[in-house]
Amino acid sequence: MDTQGLPVTETTQKAAEDAAQRFYASDRACQALGMKLVEAGPGRSCVTMLVRADMANGHGFCHGGVIFALADSAFAFASISHGQPTVAAGAMIDFISPARVGEHLTATAQEQWRGARTGLYDIVVTRSDHTVVAYFRGRSHAVNLTPKASPA
Amino acid sequence: MDTQGLPVTETTQKAAEDAAQRFYASDRACQALGMKLVEAGPGRSCVTMLVRADMANGHGFCHGGVIFALADSAFAFASISHGQPTVAAGAMIDFISPARVGEHLTATAQEQWRGARTGLYDIVVTRSDHTVVAYFRGRSHAVNLTPKASPA
Amino acid sequence: MDTQGLPVTETTQKAAEDAAQRFYASDRACQALGMKLVEAGPGRSCVTMLVRADMANGHGFCHGGVIFALADSAFAFASISHGQPTVAAGAMIDFISPARVGEHLTATAQEQWRGARTGLYDIVVTRSDHTVVAYFRGRSHAVNLTPKASPA
């Protein structure tokens, strides 16, 4: 069952996967950061990323913005999984432990609640040994978007 | 005067600029994202970035993670300006309006409060016409870091 | 000028004061906690409260929920000042220093941004010597409410 108490069927699962894959395929930032969409379903997703040397900040750790970007992408795939275009209204991130260059990070997104126009999603970013890098909570907002085919 | 009521002198201004410049020079993620450190002072900084095509998300707008990364960098430069190494403990971002490919964004960071080990910083991300893209609030934590010269 | 670039006139100032006073007069929680509405204007307000003995938590300091309630009230008065009913969608608070029983606290709210349906407000809670107790940031959402005259 999803967070609105609706059953997850083969149809809704397939629709969620398709919506996430389409969004991922057109998301150039995700590609540039080497993110991979591992799986998606109604209100959930899983995205991975290798921390590259060009993602390090001045301390030699993965830049917080890159960790946020990974979590934010998982958030996006989970929130658009119901077929309605959504954008992030806002998000909060708590950094638990620094990630190092060479580490493989995984962001797992789970919908907590969804209403008519807004939703709340919790994302956890972990490394391979399952220790936590960051906790992220995002609020989505449904929109009527006409994506620009060729932005200026 | 800074947020601890101390006067900003030529010395503290110079030290803040030097600390920010050193951190910026060693921050590979900032370089890769094309960020420029425009200015820095005790508890403040200004960073700019051009939204490139490879920063767009599936809606064709600048990926929220990239906007966060810009604000987070301004936050970092402002918080390390007092000479003590700091890391981000957490942050909250509110997205106000989407940024488009080709737009020049500016993140302006201002310290609101600083204690012995923690600090609070407000960052505003604007575009060229001064309209707001996002509001960001970050909490810093002072650390004893030995940056890894050659991270694994 | 307010955050939408509109001039603050005697009319909008008077309307904001009236809206805040009406809301305050019907807000039983504010009364029960001894809050006083000191002033209000378009997108801003100021509310004070004495920390009573029955507001102390187990550490003997003012309960964080009571400090939040003070900031949240200032937020409400500022956000309803434009004549449109609003509710809090969410808020974040950073506690800077504990408040003690007997201290007079002041919450000052300032609108940062306002769109068609949502707004962002920053509230600072200080004590008499102007030192900061907490920083609060709230997001409002405009609603069509029919307040219940006699809630169940």
Next chain:
Amino acid sequence: MDTQGLPVTETTQKAAEDAAQRFYASDRACQALGMKLVEAGPGRSCVTMLVRADMANGHGFCHGGVIFALADSAFAFASISHGQPTVAAGAMIDFISPARVGEHLTATAQEQWRGARTGLYDIVVTRSDHTVVAYFRGRSHAVNLTPKASPA
């Protein structure tokens, strides 16, 4: 097992209950707001409250500050359950649906992560039919407090 991978034994369970009960007994704000500590364990707690008429805001719904106070109390009982004094460093709340006078609210706190000095806790506030009123996330900070026996 708790969030640090330690087993929950009769001893740690008893210690957590005792710590929460002691804190609750000395928390005058909790008493004044009619909160009841239903249960507590290592890193978790459950607190209930009836929404009284004197907790209503100007819309006739439960004041957001009172809902926050309930969640914040559950947060406090969960975070002090390990025997170390802690305070709230900050918190974020998302209001999902308004609570009405006469409703019984329950706040359930669960530790997500705990380090040497800080911890992260998720609290959900629900009404009797299990629908959600608010989601709360709090960061705790361990302190060395000498509670004032007779605060000024």
